[in-house]
Amino acid sequence: MARKLIYKSFIDHCKGEKSADAIISEHKQNVEKHSTNTCNVSLPFLHFDNNPIAAASISQVHKAQLITGGYVALKILRPDIRKKYNRDIKLLYFFAKIISKFSKAKRLKPITVIDKFHETMRFELDLRLEAAAASELKDNMRHDINVIIPKIYWDLTSENILTTEWLDGTSIYDISLLKEMNLEPKKIAQDFAVMFFNQAYRDGFFHADLHAGNILVNNQGKIILLDFGIMGRLKEKDRLSVAEILFAFLKRDYKLVAKVHLRAGYIPANTDLDLFAGSCRAVTEPIVGTPTKNISIGKLLTHLFKITEDFGMEVQPDLLILQKTLIMVEGIGRQLDSNVNMWQLAEPWIKKWAVKNLSPEAKLLRLIKHYLNSVNDIT
Template sequence: MSLTRSVKIFWVLGRYRLDTLINSAALPWYARLLLAVLPTRWLFKVTENEGRRVRLALEHLGPVFIKFGQILSTRRDLLPDEMAEELAFLQDRVAPFASETARQIIESQLAKPIAELFAEFDMTPLASASIAQVHAARLHTGEEVVVKVIRPGIEKTIAKDIALMKLMARLLNKFPDGRRVRPVEVVEDYEKTIFDELDLLREGANAATLRRNTIAEGKLYVPVVYWEFTRKSVLVLERIYGTPVSDLDALNAAGIDFKVLGERGVEIFFSQVFKDSFFHADMHPGNVFVDVSNPASPTYIGIDCGIVGSLSPEDQSYLAQNLLAFFNRDYYRVAELHVESGWVPPETRINEFEAAIRSVCEPIFEKPISEISFGMLLIRLFQTARRFDMTVQPQLVLLQKTLLNIEGLGRQLYPELDLWKTAKPFLENWVKVQVGPKRFLDSLKAHGPTWLAKAPQMPDLVHDALTQMRAGSVADKSIQLELRRLNEQHALSAKRQRRRGLALVLAVVALASPLAAASLETGQWLVLAVAAVVFLWP
């Protein structure tokens, strides 16, 4: 861990007065004293709101922290809305590294001179970011491609900054206000995400899977991966030409049907989540283009598949039922589903949880249903569930982030977009399929050969199970006898203790009260003596 880097980070935190985010009243006296004497308190005055100061500090600290801020902006279940919106303005823009270095990395990874690999290679980068930069090229077979190259030394830089982030997270976790945003959990989640992005073989596999899942529908196009030129630090993809989805003027000039385009974005999202259980989780406008060659039936083009999400069949089912219950205002069912899914502890009081969900979500339904934000609905739900100790579900965090992106994109393209009208038939049909005869037949078709292969083993398995049950029954009887013996010993020991205790009390009373003793008649003394003998007897 670099001392210089540590000092710089803590100086930047002071420079932007992030100490004001902590409620000092909750700190021990020595921490309050330390904050009071910090020079940054009188060197720098607070002139911006909290969200802007956090954003400026992250920008000052460089690309690793900028990327962290971008991911943090999606955790609206943890952050105030104003801060999350401010962090969403963070841009991952970094000066390109030397093209000669990029060439050396490519040649090292692919073990061939660049002239043998590509007929043409543009030494000027098309784009550059904190993790990698991209060059245009042409294969010897004529295909136009883009070559993505991981930035040299970035893994060590990330590891050092992550170590410092973990230190700060542990410190922040000591304060009540800090624990509220779960800093350790957020940093650990970021660590996994950013190190996954460093593996371009993983990104290539993600792209290939998304392409295979979506190519038949014709609504989303994902570029081809050229595996023979792809390694851990180099990824070669088909070069695509499309109109940026954020360029509304160009899309309008091309005569695009914005209603179709907006609705298709929603259909793609729900299809990836519920049909494929594998969704592109970084669908911000910079990663989305539009093929305008058929304006009446436009196609999305998705790039940068470094971050993807997937849901288990159980999570898919609970999510679909949750959304349907929400829009039917069945808050009790929503609360039940959270407990059944294991998202909140089993001892959660459903009536209390229902009341909390109702108080947060009912005002949302005062709007026309076409104006209700699916993404904000999920955020409000997760924020409420946090108060009931909801376990962090990384896949649901990615889903929430993606839904917000898709929803924002869809309404930017077509402001009248009714997300619920598009999604409800899909969800209802999906739930019906999951519990219908087709689901049973599909399961039988998928698992039938395995069950048939195991059928000859069934008699032996049944015999073994019965033998184990019989042995367990004998063992249980033996254990029960031993427990009974121990209980009897414990009861006898307790009885002796009670007797000795009472005898001791009687003795103390007799010795401590001469006047009382003198007044006792012979018969009363005899009773005391007999009582002592009885209680002391084993």
């Protein structure tokens, strides 16, 4: 009963837009006011560090120890951040509407891009949504033995505060320390690449803010992901199409690249496929024709987006997030080991994926699945 009162009071005081100090101070006063002689604890923590271990424009993170003994990380929104954001997003929409009036800018779909940004920011400004994203990712990766997603403490999580288990680890960029721990950076790079491919192409839901501060490695070499405010999501159609495009590039089958673009609706229906395939060959051969270790998936995708721009492809915000994240993943891989190449790491994974997803049997199963879903929708 005492613990229930403590936790409920703490969450009640996280509902307004208050600073970390204000939340803790008001919570303590409230519990002390309502405590009985049998309730001798004034906080759900044995210790709360008022000095943030990380701080950004939207939130800050504190370390605390629960009364049960375990350590947690508390992410707390800054005061008045929603008011500031609402002011800024109105300004962005204003400029997006102006830009969309120009014919050349229409294909960039500025309003759609701002819509996507606004959707993403919902996760940043309502920490229950970020908690849900972390929970979904953890569930998706429950069988991925080399990846750890922190546990969510739902009874200590609200709109303004997110509480997760505390996980110790070393920055993925601290190569010298990783080696001192007898960990192999090349192996970590391989695991990191496979982790991302599984998230993006297997599950269609991926961490889209993979900078150094959000990635740790524990003493067993397992990858720890933190901060789930920016996530990418790919529909089944898009992840099948993007993976098939990469598979076609691996085979250097540029006509297949063109056909997949057309089938996915990435280029207009009246596109000359031979001309598009030729353009893909022209910009891609200099890249894939170099030694494998020098091939950059990020560079390849950048060139590919330039081609689709020339052929009138409208911007796909979800694919832009994927492209940005792929470039970040590739950069981390090369930071771990300059000889590691994402193309080399991707090749066996994509080939295995292709056997599983592009076979006649797999296509038939997808048709049956879509048919059954359609029947269920009608009934």
